[in-house]
Amino acid sequence: MAVKVRVMKRPEAKKSSYIRATLKGMALTFRHMVRAAGDRSEAVIQYPEQKKDISPRWRGTHVMEKHEDGRPKCVACGLCPTICPANCIKLVPGEDDQGNRYPIVYEIDEFRCIFCGMCQEVCPVEAIHVGQDYENAEYTRERFVYDLDRLMKQPHPSTLLWDPSDPTSE
């Protein structure tokens, strides 16, 4: 049996008028040019000066919250390195003479991080947060491993992830 090939019935290829189409196209580009030669503020954001507002749920590089006296809020419970799907958080816990746990080493490799925000969700003391930031450029790869000092000094606000008790609201 011959193989049955289904031939789609395509619409007749129209011979398009080239000259009229060209003139039409040129009229369009000319209109855009004249309009754009004035003000383009509705179409263009002048990036370094103007910035777009980002969502309050934007998940960027991390922020470590701290107490008033400057200590990190982290209690080195080890939940965030455990939940982290990218395995990018390095935590070495320590304990002071009053028995309070604190992180001796707390490093996040922002290159490995997938910015899922699970560390923030799992944190029992609301210490580690993902942040509202997207300007992460650095000159070396090493600079992308953020240590505890850097995480505490992050200038940008931390992200407001959804509240589990009120999931519909922001």
Place this chain on the structure above:
Amino acid sequence: MIDGEPIYRIGELGDTAFLIVSAIRVLAVFTVLMVTVAMLTLLERKVSAWMQDRLGPNRVGPGGLLQPAADGVKNILKEETNPSEANRVFFTLAPMLSIIPALVTFAVIPFAAPLPTPFGIVPMVVADVPIGILFLLAFSSLGVYGIVLAGWASSNKYALLGGLRAGAQMISYEIALGLSLLGVFFLVGNVSLPEVVWAQQRMHLWFALPLSVSFFFFWIASFAETNRLPFDLPEAESELVTGYHTEYSSMKFSMFFIAEYAHVLTVSALMATLFLGGWDIPGWQGDNMAVGPGGTVIGAEPAVWKTVLTLLAFGAKTFFFIMVFMLVRWTVPRFRYDQVMDLGWKIMLPTALAAIVVTAGTILALDGAGVEYGLTYGLVLTAVNAVMLFAILWIMDRGHVLAGTGPEEQHRLSREAARRRAVPVEPTTAHRA
């Protein structure tokens, strides 16, 4: 057929005065040319940005005005790469061969009305050579050597293909270009460009109307001659990386770039001169003048302010063509190689030839009927050319130029018909046999 007094080029200036005046003119024109070319690169980027609802370069200087300077500095400071397999001599020679003809051709274009000075009347053209247009054709054809050499000397397959395409394309379109110039020669009876302007002033009609077909073809051919879209096959990025200048970097690349824009400028100025009356101001007779024999002036009285005004008019006309160049570049996509060749050889060559025959016949008939060279003469030619142009556009507009790669639908129908005709073979018997 032209009975107007022959005009004369180099005025009767003294030897020293001639040298000084020439040096000043060369310097002034060269400077203006280079600055304009630099500004054109900025203008192109701005115009393309505006067409695409962007802003274009706006960081260097006020409104990005210093961008060309920044580009120049960058290109000079950049590392220069010389491919080890390249032919060093020709590789270095090619950018020079490309840029020099582009700059030199501007020399014969008159850019303003003659200027009265204490030394006498100075024609506002750098080199008022009697062979004007021929000089121009010769030098603009030289530009292709730069591109072909660049393609060949790079020892790179893409560059070579780009160079080959440039050669084929330029040769194909030069024919249509030359043919469309013939109409101008018929009317002017001379090849000197100041004379072309003078002839248009005496007709009180720019040649764009009485020679509209020539104008149209010259315009199309000039796109091909400048290697700009829709005919930028020599550097077709999507197929050939960047074609003939793939292997070039830093200032050598920049020279090709400058050459392209110098070509655009020269061709625009040339079109303004040949078909839009050059520096003639429309609707005003006060600027109808030419330098006659012995440095005298035929026609209206020259004045400094008239020179300035006509310079502005010339600039405006040139700018118009430049803007169309840019508008077309950012609107029309690139042709396929076979389409370019088809358009050049199958459409433009025969049509331009036929149009020239008709125009020549009309001129012969007009002269035979004893019609005085002037407005009536021009209007009759305008009518004839308008009919021709309409016919040409009508034929081209029917999509005959740019159909697909082949009659696809017919192929499909014939395939289907063959399938229906085919006798189904009994598999059992067929295999046994």
